[in-house]
Amino acid sequence: MSSVTDTLTGTIIAAHGRHYLADANGEKLQCVTRGKKTNVAVGDIVHLQKTSENQAVIERIADRTTLLYRSDQYKSKLLAANITRLFIVVATEPGFADDLVSRSLVAAEAAGIEAHIILNKVDVEALLPRARERAGLYGSLGYPVHELSATAKPEHAVETLTPLLDGQSSIFIGQSGMGKSSLINLLVPDADIAVREISEALDTGKHTTTFTRLYWLLGGASIIDSPGFQEFGLYHLSEGMLERAFVEFKPYLGGCKYYNCRHLQEPQCAVLEAVAAGKIARYRHELYGQLLHESAQTLY
Numbered sequence: 232m233s234s235v236t237d238t239l240t241g242t243i244i245a246a247h248g249r250h251y252l253a254d255a256n257g258e259k260l261q262c263v264t265r266g267k268k269t270n271v272a273v274g275d276i277v278h279l280q281k282t283s284e285n286q287a288v289i290e291r292i293a294d295r296t297t298l299l300y301r302s303d304q305y306k307s308k309l310l311a312a313n314i315t316r317l318f319i320v321v322a323t324e325p326g327f328a329d330d331l332v333s334r335s336l337v338a339a340e341a342a343g344i345e346a347h348i349i350l351n352k353v354d355v356e357a358l359l360p361r362a363r364e365r366a367g368l369y370g371s372l373g374y375p376v377h378e379l380s381a382t383a384k385p386e387h388a389v390e391t392l393t394p395l396l397d398g399q400s401s402i403f404i405g406q407s408g409m410g411k412s413s414l415i416n417l418l419v420p421d422a423d424i425a426v427r428e429i430s431e432a433l434d435t436g437k438h439t440t441t442f443t444r445l446y447w448l449l450g451g452a453s454i455i456d457s458p459g460f461q462e463f464g465l466y467h468l469s470e471g472m473l474e475r476a477f478v479e480f481k482p483y484l485g486g487c488k489y490y491n492c493r494h495l496q497e498p499q500c501a502v503l504e505a506v507a508a509g510k511i512a513r514y515r516h517e518l519y520g521q522l523l524h525e526s527a528q529t530l531y
């Protein structure tokens with residue numbers, strides 16, 4: 232029988248506002264931080280002090296191997312900690328935004344997380360060639376693109392994804408409607424039950440899709456499902472981080488006339504020359520410029 236003063240180590244498996252759910256060796260504990268701290272992310276390993284049978288206070292967050300987050304002008308929002316792989320789910324329909332895909336890729340590069348693209352709904356044949364071509368742009372940058380259909384070929388989808396998830400701490404992100412939940416349900420057969428349990432524990436009522444949650448897979452791997460998003464601010468990235476987060480800029484960095492070149496309008500800029508020569512996609516360079524602009528605007 233555990234006493235109320237027990238300290239435990241757990242993993243944060245869900246977050247809703249300032250309420251967290253931790254899993255400590257299978258024991259689910261509702262957690263809060265001390266004071267007004269909101270610096271906890273799903274995937275965090277935490278040291279907990281139990282305050283009652285099913286509640287605890289987060290005493291300390293263990294050092295993170297990675298941290299994925301987005302931010303606006305005013306604040307940053309942690310998405311997930313300690314993940315090793317990011318899967319960006321896009322689909323033939325509804326149409327996906329290149330801006331969001333590229334921003335997600337930049338966030339992954341900056342955090343040192345391996346990124347993959349899942350092109351779902353390949354059964355929608357009329358829209359497949361265009362979607363394939365657009366996803367292929369990311370493939371040409373070196374990001375693996377996996378074509379699937381969660382509903383028309385579920386076994387194939389599971390066969391494709393299982394080895395990619397094995398041994399990894401993964402997160403699925405995507406715009407609403409791309410089929411993220413359909414895929415998670417294939418990979419985690421009890422996902423619905425887990426979601427109900429979590430929303431009861433966190434008292435989120437019917438808003439079951441508005442929180443981020445982690446599911447365990449066989450062998451200690453895990454997968455985090457996150458709510459669909461419409462924007463992905465990256466105000467927190469510095470200029471130096473940004474130029475390195477665009478993987479296709481790498482061969483040209485250091486080749487500019489000025490050592491502190493920002494690759495916007497400087498003369499003899501190797502990056503701009505590569506854009507002009509069609510070696511760097513214009514929209515990616517434009518996004519780089521936009522992100523540079525954002526990074527200069529933070530108010531925190």
Ligand SMILES: Nc1nc2c(ncn2[C@@H]2O[C@H](COP(=O)(O)OP(=O)(O)OP(=O)(O)O)[C@@H](O)[C@H]2O)c(=O)[nH]1
Nearest residue numbers: 351352380381382383407408409410411412413459
């Ligand atoms: N044709 C087709 N439809 C699919 C496929 N996968 C999912 N869908 C459908 O697409 C719709 C959206 O799927 P969800 O899994 O709810 O999408 P989601 O990305 O989780 O969306 P949010 O919950 O809003 O974040 C549903 O009607 C699914 O049945 C697919 O491979 N092919």
Ligand SMILES: [Zn+2]
Nearest residue numbers: 487492494500
């Ligand atoms: Zn330059």
